[in-house]
Amino acid sequence: MAKHIVIIDGHPDRSAGRLCHALAQAYTRGARSAGHEVRAFEIAGIDFPVLRSKEQFDQGTLPESLQPAQDAIGAADHLVILYPLWLGSMPALLKAFLEQIFRPSFAYDLADPKRGKFTKRLKGKSARIVVTMGMPALAYRWMFGAHSLKSLERNILGFVGIGPINETLYGMVEVATPETRRKWLAEMEALGRSGA
């Protein structure tokens, strides 16, 4: 069944040579070839301010430049979020994007403030997170516990009802051979085709 897929390319660098961009494009290509409807956002090309207060988060308005992305996420069946691991986590620009987008009234409601109960507003959407990194992917998982990835899954996406969430990790990307890169791009294209 054709899906509405939103791709968030979270690399802060617009340079065409970045692997994350190539992976996002491969996924898009595969998804479109299989009839899925794709909206792709490169956050490096979106101008938006950093969120600075709880007041802005709770009562402020979304920056206009982010409205298309928020609307698309609201209408999506499946999200694909790609980013390079920077200092053990997602790049600050992607975190700033998510802080702006996943605000109350869009992503969740405080149903019972006294008990701290929330209504998750983005249920029914699945996600895939794709992370590239300099270290071996197994080292990130087993030695570093993949903390930042778990935080994205549990504290941001899971918190607002998004699931199931799948992961693809590519390690040692700076020393990857052209053949390995081609294999990764083919994998992304296949995932795109299956909308997974």
Ligand SMILES: Cc1cc2nc3c(=O)[nH]c(=O)nc-3n(C[C@H](O)[C@H](O)[C@H](O)COP(=O)(O)O)c2cc1C
């Ligand atoms: C500011 C910065 C911080 C980085 N921190 C890490 C890190 O903590 N762990 C790691 O394995 N790689 C780290 N790297 C390597 C990147 O993850 C790697 O260059 C990137 O995934 C390559 O993908 P790209 O071509 O899309 O940029 C860092 C790179 C930069 C520029």
